[in-house]
Structures are given as structure tokens and as C-alpha cells.
Amino acid sequence: MKSMKKTMIGALAGAALMGVSMAQAASLNGAGATFPYPIYSKWFYEYNKSKGVQINYQSIGSGGGIQQLTNGTVDFGASDAPMTDEQISKVKGGVIHFPTVAGAVALAYNVPGVESGLKLSSSVLADIYMGVVTKWNDPEIADLNPGVNLPDLNITVAHRSDGSGTTNIFTNYLTKVSSKWASSVGFATSVKWPVGVGGKGNEGVAGLISQVPGTIGYVELAYAIKNKLPYATMKNKSGHYVEPTIASTTAAAAGALKTMPSDFRVMITNAAGADAYPICGFTWLLVHPSYNSDTGKTVTDFLHWYLSEGEGMAKDLYYAPLPESLVSKVEKKIEMIKY
Amino acid sequence: MSLPLEVSNSGRAEKALPLFLRLTQAGFGDRLFKKITALFAFLILFLAGLTAFTLWRASIPCIQKMGWSFLNTGDWDPVREMFGSVPFVYGTIVSSFLALLIATPFGLGISLFLTELAPKKMREPVAFLVETLAAIPSVVYGLWGIFLLAPFMRVHVDPILIKSGLPIFKGPSTGLSLFTAGVILSIMILPTITAISREVFEAVPNSYRESAKALGATSWETIQLAVMKPSKVGILGAVMLALGRALGETMAVTMVIGNKPEVSGNLLDPSHSMASVIANEFSEAVGDIHISALAEIGLLLMTITLVLNIVAHLLVWATTSKFQR
Numbered sequence: 001m002k003s004m005k006k007t008m009i010g011a012l013a014g015a016a017l018m019g020v021s022m023a024q025a026a027s028l029n030g031a032g033a034t035f036p037y038p039i040y041s042k043w044f045y046e047y048n049k050s051k052g053v054q055i056n057y058q059s060i061g062s063g064g065g066i067q068q069l070t071n072g073t074v075d076f077g078a079s080d081a082p083m084t085d086e087q088i089s090k091v092k093g094g095v096i097h098f099p100t101v102a103g104a105v106a107l108a109y110n111v112p113g114v115e116s117g118l119k120l121s122s123s124v125l126a127d128i129y130m131g132v133v134t135k136w137n138d139p140e141i142a143d144l145n146p147g148v149n150l151p152d153l154n155i156t157v158a159h160r161s162d163g164s165g166t167t168n169i170f171t172n173y174l175t176k177v178s179s180k181w182a183s184s185v186g187f188a189t190s191v192k193w194p195v196g197v198g199g200k201g202n203e204g205v206a207g208l209i210s211q212v213p214g215t216i217g218y219v220e221l222a223y224a225i226k227n228k229l230p231y232a233t234m235k236n237k238s239g240h241y242v243e244p245t246i247a248s249t250t251a252a253a254a255g256a257l258k259t260m261p262s263d264f265r266v267m268i269t270n271a272a273g274a275d276a277y278p279i280c281g282f283t284w285l286l287v288h289p290s291y292n293s294d295t296g297k298t299v300t301d302f303l304h305w306y307l308s309e310g311e312g313m314a315k316d317l318y319y320a321p322l323p324e325s326l327v328s329k330v331e332k333k334i335e336m337i338k339y
Numbered sequence: 340m341s342l343p344l345e346v347s348n349s350g351r352a353e354k355a356l357p358l359f360l361r362l363t364q365a366g367f368g369d370r371l372f373k374k375i376t377a378l379f380a381f382l383i384l385f386l387a388g389l390t391a392f393t394l395w396r397a398s399i400p401c402i403q404k405m406g407w408s409f410l411n412t413g414d415w416d417p418v419r420e421m422f423g424s425v426p427f428v429y430g431t432i433v434s435s436f437l438a439l440l441i442a443t444p445f446g447l448g449i450s451l452f453l454t455e456l457a458p459k460k461m462r463e464p465v466a467f468l469v470e471t472l473a474a475i476p477s478v479v480y481g482l483w484g485i486f487l488l489a490p491f492m493r494v495h496v497d498p499i500l501i502k503s504g505l506p507i508f509k510g511p512s513t514g515l516s517l518f519t520a521g522v523i524l525s526i527m528i529l530p531t532i533t534a535i536s537r538e539v540f541e542a543v544p545n546s547y548r549e550s551a552k553a554l555g556a557t558s559w560e561t562i563q564l565a566v567m568k569p570s571k572v573g574i575l576g577a578v579m580l581a582l583g584r585a586l587g588e589t590m591a592v593t594m595v596i597g598n599k600p601e602v603s604g605n606l607l608d609p610s611h612s613m614a615s616v617i618a619n620e621f622s623e624a625v626g627d628i629h630i631s632a633l634a635e636i637g638l639l640l641m642t643i644t645l646v647l648n649i650v651a652h653l654l655v656w657a658t659t660s661k662f663q664r
Contacts, residue, residue: 034622061622063630087625156513161598161615163417163623186418189623197515197609198598199485200619207485212493212513 025075025294027054028302032065032078035165035220036283039101039317040078043310051305053298062165062189069095069286075295077286080165081189082265094289096336097264098303099282099326101311101319102253104221104244105170107279108229110209111136111216113151119144121235122270122278126178128155128216131195136214144235151214158208158217161198163189169281170218173269177278218279221249222318236278237270248277249320257325264330280320289336296339303334391641398635404628409635415600415616417624422632424639426600430517430610431640434592435585437521437606438528443578445525446532453533454540455562466537473530481594484523489514489595492522497607509605515597517610523591528581535580539573540566572655579651586644589614613640 037059044055060068062079069077070091077095088095107125109118124140127133133140137150160167171187185191199205202223209215209229216232221244224231233241242248255273260266270278291299307330311321322330401409405422412423449469453462493514500508500518508518547565556564567574589612597609598619617633617640624630 063621063623063625066625081625154511161593162619163621165623188418189625190417190620190629192414192416192418193599196599197513198619200481200593200598204485204594208513208515211486211490212515215513 025053025298027056028075028295028298029056029073030065030076030078030285031058031060031068031074032286033062033080033165033283034059035080035103036078036101036319039310039314039319042313042317043306046309046313047302047305050309051301053302055302061163063163065286069288075291075299076288078284079286080281080283081168082267082284083286091288096287096289096333098285098287098330098333099253099264099322100285100306101314101321102249102268102280102282103166103169103319104246104249104252104277104280105166105173105218106221106224106231106244107216107234108206108209108219108224108227108231109216110213110229111151111153112213113149114145114230116230118148118230118232119235119241120232122173122177125234126174126181129157129159129174129194129196130178130180130184131157153214156208156212156215157193157196158205158212158215159193159196159198160202160205160218161200162204164201165189165281165283166202166218166220167191169267169269170279172267172281173279176270220318221245225318234278236274236276237272238274238276240274242275242277244277244279246315246318246320248275249280250323252276252278252280253282253320253326254323257323260326264333287337290338293339296337300334300337300339303337304331307331391638394634394638394641398631398638400628401631401635405632409632410639413600413602417620417626417629420626420628422628422635424613424636426602427611427613427616427636428639428643429602430520430596430600431586431612431614432643433606434517434520434524434596434610434612435582437518438524438585439578439582441521441525442529442532442581446529446577446581447536447574449529449533450537450540451562451566453537455566456558466533469533470530472526473534477527477588478590480523480527480591484519484591484595488523489519492516492519500607507604507606509607512607513597513609515595515609516607517596517603518606520592520596520610520612521606523595524585524588527588527591528585531581531584532577535577536570536574539570539577542573543569575651575655579648579655582647582651583644586640586647587614589618593618613637613643 037057040057044057048054057078062081065077065079066083066087068074070087072092082097083095107120111118120141121144124133124144127140134155136153136155142150168187168189171185171191174181174185175187185194197208199208199217202219205217205219206223206227206229209217210227219229231244233243236242251273252268252271255271255276256266256268258272264282264284267281269281287299287303290296307327311327314321401422404420409422409424411425413425414421414423415426453466457465493512497508497510497512497514501510501512543566547569548561551561551565592612593615596612596615598611598615599609600611600616601608603610613636617636620629621633624633
């Protein structure tokens with residue numbers, strides 16, 4: 001009896017030792033963007049189920065993620081905006097960007113009498129957000145929407161009041177398509193808005209849109225769909241009107257592929273391609289180029305896993321998976337991680 | 340022979356006793372208790388000091404870049420890294436004072452009714468309900484504000500105010516405004532004012548009321564002379580505590596104030612507040628100066644709260660000393 005116990009303990013200890021020598025960190029710590037949190041938590045849950053590795057992720061915002069990565073308190077960060085050269089230079093060992101999924105920013109509206117299918121172009125959108133176009137029956141809007149009965153109603157412009165990756169994507173688009181916007185406002189996670197009211201979070205903006213007739217605002221596509229808000233069809237770079245969907249977002253990522261820098265730090269707004277929705281962006285995992293061997297193995301294993309297994313889970317949560325052509329490029333990047 | 344022995348005996352006993360006594364007698368425990376509680380009290384001072392110091396250190400980059408213009412300009416542009424705090428200070432102070440203006444008469448009315456006029460059976464349940472308002476999380480107030488109060492203000496209240504023609508109420512209104520923020524804050528601080536002033540009114544000796552009545556005073560005169568007048572300081576204290584809560588309120592305000600950093604004399608225009616801008620922008624702020632500017636807003640909010648509290652205490656002190664004379 002006693003000896004049996006001993007052997008069992010021995011076996012257990014042996015197994016434990018083997019587990020350690022097989023050599024993966026049992027857990028990883030990450031922090032950053034809130035926008036991809038739903039898909040990331042799904043990935044980390046599924047990854048834990050199949051590989052037994054716990055990944056803790058604090059969705060504290062991109063800024064916080066970059067800060068924690070810089071301070072070395074987490075194994076990886078996550079951000080909705082690519083890091084600047086200056087930010088990267090502060091991170092010991094450097095940073096590699098891994099795009100994970102793309103998201104679309106929809107322009108939701110509440111215009112009595114226009115239940116769906118409002119069409120907008122980049123110049124009209126910029127004029128609305130600059131406060132130049134102030135009425136829904138303005139000829140600029142009416143010209144794009146023949147046959148639609150637009151009311152004589154003030155436009156209430158809604159935007160995010162909190163700093164967000166969504167704002168970064170949206171203002172980046174306006175900066176690309178309007179020189180006036182570029183010179184007077186620019187793009188960032190928070191900007192100085194020429195007009196409008198701010199709502200906190202997607203839910204705040206969605207709340208404004210549904211409560212105040214005449215409001216237009218930008219929200220993550222998932223929010224517009226879940227709140228059943230009508231959203232505008234946007235005229236893209238090649239002159240087609242495209243609805244924000246998961247497919248048109250992936251198309252934008254594919255359209256931006258040709259001009260994509262090798263480090264993937266790119267905003268894919270106003271992308272080329274007939275089916276590309278113009279207002280969308282990537283979100284990135286921020287990873288060091290070198291790790292100690294255990295952590296390095298786990299990090300690279302997870303990166304392989306999300307590209308092969310994880311991407312397929314994106315659609316259910318209204319994120320757009322990376323186009324096939326990009327996945328293979330990103331896959332190659334994993335080799336750069338030394339451990 | 341025996342005498343010296345006794346003396347020496349008692350001397351020994353006195354020497355031996357004090358240590359034992361010091362440990363067991365109430366005196367030692369009292370002193371220890373005093374020291375421990377003093378330590379707790381100083382810990383609070385230390386923490387407040389540490390908070391101020393940390394905020395100051397974090398705001399150095401912004402202080403160096405913006406200097407005094409942080410305090411006297413109103414440009415808030417994270418892209419160009421220009422930061423001025425005026426619209427936030429304005430929004431915080433105006434919305435808080437609006438809240439006081441609305442909540443003070445209501446709060447005092449409720450507590451006068453409860454202590455002086457209401458039937459005994461009604462007092463406890465009503466007081467309980469009012470005080471329950473204080474237990475509702477502020478984010479719940481915020482959601483209620485954006486889905487119910489703001490549309491209600493836009494459709495029913497604001498048009499009447501606009502019709503009044505006063506220059507501080509000009510349309511068109513979206514329901515998200517400095518005024519709506521003041522209204523939601525007034526609901527949130529109502530329980531503070533009610534609870535404290537109720538305690539204060541209850542503390543007024545009944546003999547005061549009886550004397551007033553005996554002199555032929557009506558109910559209203561009794562309340563005025565025998566209840567309100569001796570309670571002045573307490574009422575002021577209640578109002579100041581409520582002001583403290585209003586100044587620091589974040590979530591509920593940010594949901595209904597419209598978050599537009601602009602100084603406008605029109606109360607129906609969207610505005611912004613100090614606590615809101617920190618909560619809104621801190622998590623995604625990436626520029627060093629931007630983060631530092633938010634820390635400086637925090638420092639400023641702490642300073643303003645401190646100054647207002649000191650002013651309040653001076654007021655209380657001034658009223659009490661006059662009263663005693």
C-alpha cells in the first residue's frame with residue numbers, strides 16, 4: 001500500500017517534470033485594445049481548451065496596452081492603431097505587429113422616413129462632420145439619393161467622446177478623403193471635433209442615434225447590426241456604393257494588400273477594390289521579437305493557432321477575418337521571433 | 340527595625356508594579372489606542388499628499404509645454420497636442436451649481452416634510468426610499484439619463500425653456516446639455532441633502548418648537564424660526580457635501596452632457612466636465628503630453644474640490660461664530 005503510494009507520487013512528479021521540460025509557459029499575460037476583446041476572449045478560451053495554456057488579457061485600451069508592453073509588465077500588447085516609430089523605439093527589444101482581424105465602422109443614422117439604404121460619399125460625409133452640411137434635405141445629400149424623401153431636419157452629428165480605435169479609423173478615413181479635414185482636424189483616438197455631441201462608447205453613440213431624430217454617428221458594425229440601426233452605404237474609392245459587411249471589410253483588407261508595408265503597420269481606410277468598404281481597419285497584437293524559450297514557444301504557437309484556427313471564429317462575432325493572401329504573409333512573420 | 344523594611348518593601352513593590360500596571364491599566368491602552376487612531380488619521384493625510392504628488396509628477400510634461408495657458412485657454416486638441424482646461428472647469432462648476440440650485444430646495448422640502456409635517460407612519464418608508472437613491476450606481480443613472488431623461492428633456496422640458504426667451508436657454512436642443520447634466524446630478528445629490536438635513540432638523544430640541552407655538556407662531560413660522568434658523572450650519576454642511584459629490588461625478592454626467600469642450604452661455608448646449616474627460620480619454624490616450632494633460636486635469640479637479648471645501652468650512656465657521664454671539 002505504502003509502496004504503491006510512493007510509486008504514484010513518483011509517477012505524478014515525473015509527469016509534472018515532463019510537462020515542464022516539454023516546455024511551454026503555462027500562461028501568458030497580455031493587455032490592450034478593447035475593440036477586439038470579444039474575439040480575443042473567445043480565442044484565449046478555445047486555445048486554453050485545446051492546448052491547456054492560460055492567456056490572461058486585460059482589455060484596458062490600446063494606450064494602456066502599449067504602456068504596459070513598454071514597461072515590460074506583459075508578454076504581449078494589443079492595439080487598434082499601429083504604434084508610431086517613436087513609441088516602438090521606447091520598447092526594449094522592439095515590437096512586431098500582427099494583424100488579427102479587421103472591423104468595419106458603420107455610419108448609422110436616424111432619419112424619419114428613410115428606413116434604410118441612405119447613400120453617402122466621402123465629400124458629403126466630410127462636409128457633415130465639418131458642419132458645412134447641416135440639413136438632411138441639403139442638395140449635396142439629395143443628389144446622391146434620388147427618389148428618397150429627405151426631411152427638412154437638422155443634422156445632429158454624433159461621435160465618440162472616449163478615445164477609441166473606432167475614432168482613429170473614422171478620422172483616418174476623413175483625413176485621407178478631405179484635405180480640409182486633414183489640415184484642420186487630423187486623425188487620432190480622440191480629436192477636436194468641429195461639430196456634434198459625444199457619446200461614451202459604442203453604446204453611447206448608438207443611444208444618441210436611436211434617441212435623437214436627425215442624428216448620424218459612427219459605430220462598430222456589430223453595434224449597428226445588434227441595435228438594428230440603419231446604416232449608410234458608402235461610395236468607395238472606385239466609385240461603387242458598398243454596404244459595410246464582413247465580406248466588404250475583408251475585401252478592403254485584400255485591396256490594401258498591394259501597398260501594404262512589410263511590418264503591417266497600415267490603415268486600410270479608403271482601400272482600392274470594387275467591393276471594398278472604405279471605413280475599416282485592422283487591430284493588432286504587439287509582440288516582442290525575442291523571448292525566453294518557454295514564453296517564446298507559447299507565443300509563436302498561439303500566433304500559428306490564431307491564423308489557422310482562430311480566424312474562422314471571427315465571423316460569428318462580426319469581425320472580418322484576414323484575407324487568405326494576407327494570412328500566409330503574416331504566418332511568415334512568426335519566424336522573426338527568436339527564443 | 341520593622342519600619343525600614345516596610346519602606347523598602349513598598350519601594351520594591353512600587354518599582355515592580357509600574358510595568359505591570361502600565362500594561363494592564365486603562366491608561367496604557369488609551370494611549371496606544373490614541374496613537375493607532377492618530378496613525379490612521381495621518382495615513383489619510385499621507386495618501387492625499389501622495390495622490391497630489393503623483394498627479395503633479397505626471398503632469399510635469401504638460402506644465403512645461405502648456406504653462407499657464409493650460410489654465411486660461413480652451414483649446415483641447417490631442418492631434419496637435421494643444422491642451423487648455425477652461426471648458427472642463429466651466430462645465431464641472433456650472434453643472435454642479437445647477438444641481439445644487441435644483442436639489443437644495445427639494446431636499447430641504449423633503450426633510451422638513453418628513454421631520455415636521457408628515458404623519459409618523461410615513462416618515463421612515465419615505466426617508467428610506469429617498470436614501471435608496473444614493474445606492475443606485477452612477478452608471479445606471481447614466482443609462483437612465485441617456486435613454487429616458489435626455490429624450491424627455493428634449494421633447495418636453497427644453498421647448499418650454501426655449502419659449503421663455505431667456506438668453507441662457509436657446510435652441511435647438513438635442514437633450515444632451517449642461518442643463519440635463521445639472522438635472523441628473525440634482526437627483527443624485529438629493530439623498531445626501533435630504534439625509535443630512537433630516538438629521539439636523541431632528542436634532543433641534545422640541546422645546547424650540549413648543550416655545551414658538553406657545554408664542555402663537557403658525558406652522559410655517561415655527562419651521563422658519565425654530566427649525567430652519569438653528570440648523571443653518573448643518574444645512575450648509577449638507578449642501579457642501581452634496582457639492583463634493585456633484586463635482587466628482589463622472590459616469591452619469593458623461594452620458595448626458597454631450598462631451599463637447601466648449602464654453603457656452605447657453606445651458607442647452609452640450610458641454611464637458613473634468614471628471615468626464617479623464618474617464619473618456621485616459622484609456623486610449625497614447626501621446627505623452629495627452630496623458631500628462633489628463634493628469635493635470637486631475638490635479639486641477641483635486642485643487643478645486645479642496646478650495647471649495649475650505650471655503651465651505653470658512654463659511655460654516657463664520658456662521659457659527661456669528662450665531663454664538
